[in-house]
Amino acid sequence: MTDASTNMRLKLPVICFILEIILIILFGALVEYNYETDAKAWHNKTHSDYDNDFYYRYPSFQDVHVMIFIGFGFLMTFLQRYGFSSVGFNFLIAAFALQWATLMQGFFHGMHHGKIHIGVESMINADFCTGSVLISFGAVLGKTSPVQLLVMAMFEVTLFAVNEFILLTILGVKDAGGSMTIHTFGAYFGLMVTRVLYRPNLDKSSSKNSSVYHSDLFAMIGTIYLWMFWPSFNSAITAHGDDQHRTAMNTYYSLAACTLATYGMSALTAHDGKLDMVHIQNAALAGGVAAGTAGEMMLTPFGSMIVGFLAGVISVLGFKYLSPKLEEKLKIQDTCGVHNLHGMPGVLGAIVGAVTAAVATMDIYGEGMADVFPDVAKGRTASAQGGYQALGLAVTLGIALLGGLIVGFILKLPVFGTPPDTICFEDSIYWEVPGEEEAHEAQMTVMTPEETEKMNV
Amino acid sequence: MTDASTNMRLKLPVICFILEIILIILFGALVEYNYETDAKAWHNKTHSDYDNDFYYRYPSFQDVHVMIFIGFGFLMTFLQRYGFSSVGFNFLIAAFALQWATLMQGFFHGMHHGKIHIGVESMINADFCTGSVLISFGAVLGKTSPVQLLVMAMFEVTLFAVNEFILLTILGVKDAGGSMTIHTFGAYFGLMVTRVLYRPNLDKSSSKNSSVYHSDLFAMIGTIYLWMFWPSFNSAITAHGDDQHRTAMNTYYSLAACTLATYGMSALTAHDGKLDMVHIQNAALAGGVAAGTAGEMMLTPFGSMIVGFLAGVISVLGFKYLSPKLEEKLKIQDTCGVHNLHGMPGVLGAIVGAVTAAVATMDIYGEGMADVFPDVAKGRTASAQGGYQALGLAVTLGIALLGGLIVGFILKLPVFGTPPDTICFEDSIYWEVPGEEEAHEAQMTVMTPEETEKMNV
Amino acid sequence: MTDASTNMRLKLPVICFILEIILIILFGALVEYNYETDAKAWHNKTHSDYDNDFYYRYPSFQDVHVMIFIGFGFLMTFLQRYGFSSVGFNFLIAAFALQWATLMQGFFHGMHHGKIHIGVESMINADFCTGSVLISFGAVLGKTSPVQLLVMAMFEVTLFAVNEFILLTILGVKDAGGSMTIHTFGAYFGLMVTRVLYRPNLDKSSSKNSSVYHSDLFAMIGTIYLWMFWPSFNSAITAHGDDQHRTAMNTYYSLAACTLATYGMSALTAHDGKLDMVHIQNAALAGGVAAGTAGEMMLTPFGSMIVGFLAGVISVLGFKYLSPKLEEKLKIQDTCGVHNLHGMPGVLGAIVGAVTAAVATMDIYGEGMADVFPDVAKGRTASAQGGYQALGLAVTLGIALLGGLIVGFILKLPVFGTPPDTICFEDSIYWEVPGEEEAHEAQMTVMTPEETEKMNV
DSSP, X not given: OOOGGGOOTTHHHHHHHHHHHHHHHHHHHHEEEOTTTOHHHHHHSOOOGGGSTHHHHHHHHHHHHHIIIIIHXXXXXXXXXXXXXXXXXXXXXXXXXXXXXXXXXXXXXXXXXXXXXXXXXXXXXXHXXXXXXXXXXXXXXXXXXXXXXXXXXXXXXXXXXXXXIIIIIISOOOOTTOIIIIIIHHHHHHHHHHHHTOOTTGGXXXXXXXXXXXXXXXXXXXXXXXXXXXXXXXXXXXXXXXXXXXXXXXXXHHHHHHHHHHHXXXXXXXTTOOBOHHHHHHGGGHHHHHTTTGGXXXXXXXXXXXXXXXXXXXXXXXXXIIHHHHHHHXXXXXXXXXXXXXXXXXXXXXXXXXXXXXXXXXXXXXXXXHHXXXXXXXXXXXXXXXXXXXXXXXXXXXXXXXXXXXXXXXXXXXXXXXXXXXXXXXXXGTBOOOOSHHHHHHHHHTOOHHHHHHHHO | XXXXXXXXXXXXXXHHHHHHHHHHHHHHHHEEEOTTTOHHHHHHSOOOGGGSTHHHHHHHHHHHHHIIIIIHXXXXXXXXXXXXXXXXHHHHHHHXXXXXXXXXXXXXXXXXXXXXXXXXXXXXXXXXXXXXXXXXXXXXXXXXXXXXXXXXXXXXXXXXXXXXXXXXXXXXXXXXXXXXXXXXHHHHHHHHHHHXXXXXXXXXXXXXXXXXXXXXXXXXXXXXXXXXXXXXXXXXXXXTTXXXXXHHHHHHHHHHHHHHHHHHHHHHTXXXXXXXXXXXXXXXXXXXXXXXXXXXXXXXXXXXXXXXXXXXXXXXXXXXXXXXXXXXXXXXXXXXXXXXXXXXXXXXXXXXXXXXXXXXXXXXXXXXXXXXXXXXXXXXXXXXXXXXXXXXXXXXHHHHHHHHHXXXXXXXXXXSOOOOGGGOSOGGGTBOOOOHHHHHHHHHHTOOHHHHHHHHO | OOOXXXXXXXXXXXXXXXXXXXXXXXXXXXXEEOTTTOHHHXXXXXXXXXXXXXXXXXXXXXXXXXIIIIIHHXXXXXXXXXXXHHHHHHHHHHHHHHHHHHHHHHHHSOOBTTBEEESHHHHHHHHHHHHHHHHHHHHHTTSSOHHHHHHXXXXXXXXXXXXXXXXXXXXXOOOTTOIIIIIIHHHHHHHHHHHHTOOTTGGGGGGGSSOOHHHHHHHHHHHHHHHHHHHHHHHTTSOTTHHHHHHHHHHHHHHHHHHHHHHHHHHHTSTTOOBOHHHHHHGGGHHHHHTTTGGGSSOHHHHHHHHHHHHHHHHHHIIIIIHHHHHHHHOOOOTTOXXXXXXXXXXXXXXXXXXXXXXXXXXXXXXXXXXXXXXXXXXXXXXXXXXXXXXXXXXXXXXXXXXXXXXXXXXXXXXSOOOOGGGOSOGGGTBOOOOSHHHHHHHHHTOOHHHHHHHHO
């Protein structure tokens, strides 16, 4: 387990230090406070301190932040011997990706005299981009070294920013909660990477590619946090006022309907009617993904519930019937089933968004049209908007698949310390793991007489 | 364990799908955005987007949401083999109840031209109603099938809305944090249900009706979240300004005092002075329950601390001396001891509220009287308000007990897949449970030489 | 284990009840609502209810609250058999300390006609002071009784308030996130206490002074919450507007850079390149500590990242090389390594704050100078401000070390039920601990035929 190729003693410090030093230099050269975080600029204008956007975005930011670090991190702790890596590598690549995303998105979102201006909104956007990387991480979970993951994050953040720029800026697509930019992109990118990294002998690690009782409970911490805060995620960067309020509410109802669909489908597809933790942990979240594009539109709670219900049904069916096929026929080893949680529900969300956009009318949106569909308010027809939304999905799929293909081959270079097929899904290859047995020993020594007696029976 | 009666293969999907389809249809027919979530209505008025109530309620909503899904869900994971069900059924019935509560409360809170208007405040109210159902869930924990729980939730939400309507609208009772409407109602409803569902042979499952080391730690996640966010819970729907601020602060001090009382009482009532996790997990929260009615009043931190202290004392005494009696004499099998955490402290909170209302004067409240006691500001005497508060408690107890009685008998119908007495408190009856032993096996295979050596000693 | 000296049956109730009764009496005599929480006072002025500071401080308060109760509490659950005490004593002493801190800080922050006025800002300050006590708790973790901890908290809160008064009020030092007042003070106070309480035979408990797999995962819950909400911590009581916004953002980047440094250093300093959970759980947070003073200044994200990076490097080196030396040579048994997470990074943060203050100019701060450096805006030179900042660090170290010395000797009095050297780091001395073995037994009885078969192989 300590053989040379997977030893991180030099590889990991070198990449961490080089990346961080590059980040620091680029931040020094390019990044400035925006006018809401700069002491001088803020006080140059006349306004109440309470008007600072901090008070209207920061609570959403913190909810998103919890989803990224607790939500994604703990969701992946379901594996019995990969908890340290799930939370720990999630932590590492997220901490890197959010810095790198600040630069990449700042570059594409528009520089100010050669400088990137940052504040709470750029922090949310950086966390969003990070989320996309963590989705891809789910596809390759257990089969990659931390160095591979940092390299993947570097490329994926860059491509994310390109794709986001094309959709939001060039095509004028709306995608506040990122059904396309975050979920579809992250899922198909990750699926392509894991396809390229296909391991024919992965079954040698199969005994560890499963959960134990308490690892499933840790994973539920992740699930529940993602579920609770998804309304904040989808509404975090929508326009202020009714938009943010409506988006949160639509997502809330979409998730609730999705949860009932998930429980029903999980029992229905089990031969003995027993619920499967994999479905509950994942498919119940598909309603949040599927409301990512249309959530800010006048989807209505009614529409949101239908979308959420469908997402839950599709997601459970995917876990049950499609994932085994993808592995067997297409050699896609998708550890967390991101295709079922982010891939298909993301595509569903994009389609729902396109349709909802295509039927938008002034009668429904009134003066609010300018917030939801600025291009429609300026003259683009609603059906054209719907068309651009659909085009956005196609572009996302194209960039994700092509990008994943190229990055997959880069990650195959035999210098990144990837684990052998026989020791995948295993923390002890990269972590000092404490011996579980010591616990029992320790217990014995402190047992009360009654307890000892009970043991002897 | 897979015998026909408890098999959920058809029962659970049928009820999930039917309920969700009914919900979707009713939402389609009856529910509309309110003016703060509707694009057209919001933009018809002149105001800043920052005036949207989203910004003044949503952070409280999210704290309440965490209490409902993480707080209640994990609090109940203390059972050694019922963690999946505790978190998972909590998740399922909460997702259903919040949708159903939107309709029931919308119906009673006043329709607009035959439509229910919703926004963040209705989301908070729906979560509150859900909390009441989860309290009842605590009483029957481990002894009910998910189908029974959904049926119970359907009836309980309905009765909750009726009781709430009588108290808040007809009687003009104040109960912002729900000492009566949520805690007293949920507790006594659940206690009556569990009384009707009395299982004489439950001791056959007694080996599983207890905790293990890590299950107690998971439960503490629930406890601490409930404790931390209770100030947000009690203040989530009070009037804006001083009211919300004061309620949160009163609750904060009530909980702090309650915690010291709980630790003191737990050590005092143990024969060897050792702290009991059951008390810490539950009784330390009683201060939040007891501040649920008077928290928004001018109770003062001093008064809040006295109330919290008393609640902690009562709650520990209840766990220690009353619960065994209730089970033995009255045949009430109260798994989580909701009588001690929600029942008695809820009644205490109602009484404190009545007394505090009865002594309210303009000298203390000034112009703020209209926010705290609108009826008193309009002419009702303070002592009359106190009387109505007391009447509210009586009504709540009556509806809860009678409702619980009827619903208990409904749940006895032999079609809901309830577990046999011998396999209560056991996940594997409704869940695919991973084998714990595999973990140890897996560990062996990946053990380092030193570890193996250590084992052989 | 149930010998008389450590029996808490009388000791713990007596101290809990006496302390709480004193608190209640003092609150009754001294504490009043401030004008934002008082019904009459608030309604005497003309303003919008939305102007209540509740809306601009409470979300930060709740994040801080989570750090205090979940963050600190779970961070310390890494010990295999001390999880109940870690979370539970953290809970107890925090609940006491926040009440006592309200009085002590209220006394020093200025009385109003003999009364202490409280609201959300005093709640945040009370939580901050509590944080300092919990840092000291980390140094003595596993080696102290709950009675000792309450006594320590009582004295430490008092000294904290004195030190804070000298720094903020007398010297005009800026320290919004408490690099000095919270972290440096708490760490060196705790280190001195643990030095005085030196246990020469602690190695007899060494088998329990370590983690197991799942205890490390519980600890990661604490770590991640502290990491995520540190931006809220540092910005919770800064001036509104750009200050709060900037502080949160600086802290965010400081932490991200610190995390990469921590992972790099952890692999680099391990002989086999494996990451050490102790480093990840602790050192990755040092960036938050080190940004505690300068975070509100115009440090820039660039500067914040350099500070965070250095803090991470120093902290890992401290865990690896300094802590063993401190124990061996100076007899400082620092259970959680608070010197590495709070001590050295706190001093670094103080120095960075002094330097950043010394180079402040009107050209950079503009009219914002009055918020960040009120004394400089009123005429003090920037370099004088830097000097006062440095003086603040010296005062803090002096009071912490001297205070810790005295309180350490008080805690040595043989009446507080301290555990013997042989049973440190062990819950069962103060808690009813469920038998782990019952779980396995229980499992056997509910095993499916396939599972039993598997076992027999």
